[in-house]
């Protein structure tokens with residue numbers, strides 16, 4: 464399904480379905496005797512969305528190993544990736560809170576339940592930004608599940624290609640106070656120039672001492688098109704198990720700026736944590752096959768501080 468300039472979605476379609484897919488990864492990573500993360504909301508949220516294939520995986524009815532059929536890129540890899548990614552971004556927000564930052568902005572919040580899950584210090588305000596149908600669904604579903612936010616949670620339903628800084632300020636965001644930002648699982652869904660505009664907007668709203676966590680693909684255009692190929696093969700394989708969502712052509716290939724270089728050139732001090740190293744620390748090794756492994760080996764999670 465090709466992207467268009469003002470396309471919209473819910474959690475069962477297009478870019479929205481990827482938010483459900485990564486929540487399946489969090490549900491899987493939260494299972495078992497010694498889980499790497501604990502996201503108690505991932506499975507019930509996936510179940511509520513109602514994509515049958517995702518529900519059966521998240522609930523344990525369908526074995527991810529059976530679905531993957533020994534492929535390198537699949538649900539088991541998604542589980543491992545989401546485990547290290549969730550820990551990275553959780554640790555980022557906890558460290559920012561520890562340093563005294565009381566405003567957090569979760570861009571492209573999807574089915575992320577950090578506002579309900581992390582021990583935010585008193586006085587913290589957490590803003591969640593995503594498309595309206597995504598925000599409405601998650602907020603209503605978590606309410607029905609009896610979940611209560613662990614901070615003052617303010618939702619901002621707006622497209623991140625539009626004037627979201629205005630909407631964020633309208634919701635009460637204070638650009639004079641330091642803030643902690645995450646853009647997790649978002650950048651490849653933005654055209655290259657929208658990625659730069661997003662980072663510029665974050666910079667413009669970030670007082671000195673603010674922090675940002677996001678991701679970067681070195682050799683971005685190649686990695687994004689390889690990722691798109693892998694996801695197409697993967698979803699084709701899932702069709703045999705009843706998966707019926709169209710999730711191809713959602714990513715913008717083409718040259719884009721390296722996030723670390725861009726941030727360092729725009730008033731931030733940015734560091735990268737290579738995902739392969741984070742996975743290795745959890746005893747997960749990537750396939751030796753250069754082409755397929757490159758999707759992962761080029762990926763790093765980034766943390767930056769505004770000078």
Ligand SMILES: C[S@@+](CC[C@H](N)C(=O)[O-])C[C@H]1O[C@@H](n2cnc3c(N)ncnc32)[C@H](O)[C@@H]1O
Nearest residue numbers: 481482571572573593594622623624647648652
């Ligand atoms: C892969 S999901 C990641 C969700 C969440 N950050 C997580 O890690 O669970 C991508 C998210 O980006 C959001 N997104 C992508 N492009 C967007 C846009 N232009 N405006 C608002 N949200 C967008 C989608 O709605 C979706 O929730």
